[in-house]
Amino acid sequence: MTEAAPSAPSPRRRDRAATRAALLEAARLRFSRQGFDGTGVREIAADAGVDAALVFRYFGSKEKLYAEAVHVEIPQGLTDGPPRPLTRVTDELLYDVVFGDWEKFDGEHPLLVMLRSAHRPAVRDQLRDRLCDGYLRDFAERLGGGDAALRAELIGALLLGMGVMRSVVGSPALTEATFDETRLLVARLVRTLTEPRADGVG
Amino acid sequence: MTEAAPSAPSPRRRDRAATRAALLEAARLRFSRQGFDGTGVREIAADAGVDAALVFRYFGSKEKLYAEAVHVEIPQGLTDGPPRPLTRVTDELLYDVVFGDWEKFDGEHPLLVMLRSAHRPAVRDQLRDRLCDGYLRDFAERLGGGDAALRAELIGALLLGMGVMRSVVGSPALTEATFDETRLLVARLVRTLTEPRADGVG
DNA sequence: CGATGAAGTCAACGATTGATGACTTATGCT
């Protein structure tokens, strides 16, 4: 530090990239907490410590800011790469979606955040795309059988529902349960959908 | 009909109860489609064919209108009454939450509708209350065992997640699947959580 | 030091928001 800490709250050196990043971070938090409609651009800009006009200079519109701030990055090598046992994959997914802290998104997985603004067509489309084509497609291919796609979506529904119960609803048992407790139960459920039935089906 | 159809679009006879009901119905649809923040009171009033001021005359505020329009009625005799097999109960719950049409709520179960505005504390509290105390409590009591509450919430998560996948996300397989197809899979999953494990657990 | 361009601020726009109170109109009773 070449100069002493200024008495005034740091006026922050002018830096386009840093300001853009600060806006993105503030937007992520606000959109996560309050949804798209419940968040104003002035609110976001105030959190970032700049004027609201910069939102439109850097992102064009509130919609484009949302699209860039809230998006789902599918973890590399989760479904592609060398095949691993499916319960192993769902283990990681369980930790990712349900038990991950996701502090950048106010504690929720971006999928759950997008759920909150899913009535907007753009959000809904991205949500379906990431979930079905990103996560569940390889699931279905690996499962095999006639209703593979359906069973894959049931696994997705379980994990998504658990995330909702934990972070959105705040149900007591799932909120206080440890990862290992739940992991065993989920593994049993996944195995039920994976293994062919021992007894006659219909 | 004592009089012929009027040429002008029916001016609707002045009727407090009917107008209140029309406002409630319009509010339910709009709030379901667009969430609390994305819906304006003028929009609702226009759908009902009256002035927006009546919203405040009849309900006091937009919040109170939402509270009265969107709420979860727990079906009578679902969990209470004479005990039935749990897969039977989840069958009805599956039909209710995931496959019911709920035309009054634009096709979604009110639980899923409330999910869309769950960032508001009032909505979130009602959601947790209805889900945990209304649906899942008797589930947990009936399940028994150490982690009964957790397993009950897993069933709730599955059903809730399926509802989300079907109506909010619009995932293909679950959307096109019939009730009977899914019912068997869900029954298998519930049985997995219900029956004690045959092999050693830990 | 002085100029140049970018980074950031400011003021304002038109539209819309939830909400209020005064006003008008229709309905029902006598």
Added chain:
DNA sequence: AGCATAAGTCATCAATCGTTGACTTCATCG
């Protein structure tokens, strides 16, 4: 018919919304 009351409308308020363009301030280079 005429009056009283409730049902419904209208105008409007103060705030806030997303968005824009002109303006100011800072950093950098010659």
